[in-house]
Amino acid sequence: QVHLVESGGGSVQTGGSLRLSCAASGLTFSEYTMAWFRQATGKERAFVAGISRNGGIDYAYFVKGRFTISKDNAKNTVTLQMNSLAPEDTAVYYCAADQRSYGVERAPNEYDFWGQGTQVTVSS
Numbered sequence: 001q002v003h004l005v006e007s008g009g010g011s012v013q014t015g016g017s018l019r020l021s022c023a024a025s026g027l028t029f030s031e032y033t034m035a036w037f038r039q040a041t042g043k044e045r046a047f048v049a050g051i052s053r054n055g056g057i058d059y060a061y062f063v064k065g066r067f068t069i070s071k072d073n074a075k076n077t078v079t080l081q082m083n084s085l086a087p088e089d090t091a092v093y094y095c096a097a098d099q100r101s102y103g104v105e106r107a108p109n110e111y112d113f114w115g116q117g118t119q120v121t122v123s124s
Contacts, residue, residue: 001026002097005023005115006093006118008020009120012085012120014123017085022034025076030053033050033102034095035050036096048067051071052104066083067083068083086122087122089122091120094114094117096115
């Protein structure tokens, strides 16, 4: 059974940083594209960043230069370092795993497994 467990969310002020981690189990981690999505209240779930099985990386335009995604196949973890946070980054952040794609897909329905989410709140 596949489990994705996010951690590292919390509350910070504008300009602050957070580091989200996602621990995966029950899957051959190196064979998956991993991604982070976020969902703000009243909005649809949106792609944030993803890293493919061969290390290709994609970011949403609104996080480029501020967020960094990385993957550790030995530890079965994917990490999202978030810097220069702004109130509009406030959302529940989800980790997701895609077994079928070789690249990074941005559509949520391409992903096979999801974590439970972790709240990120940025105050002004």
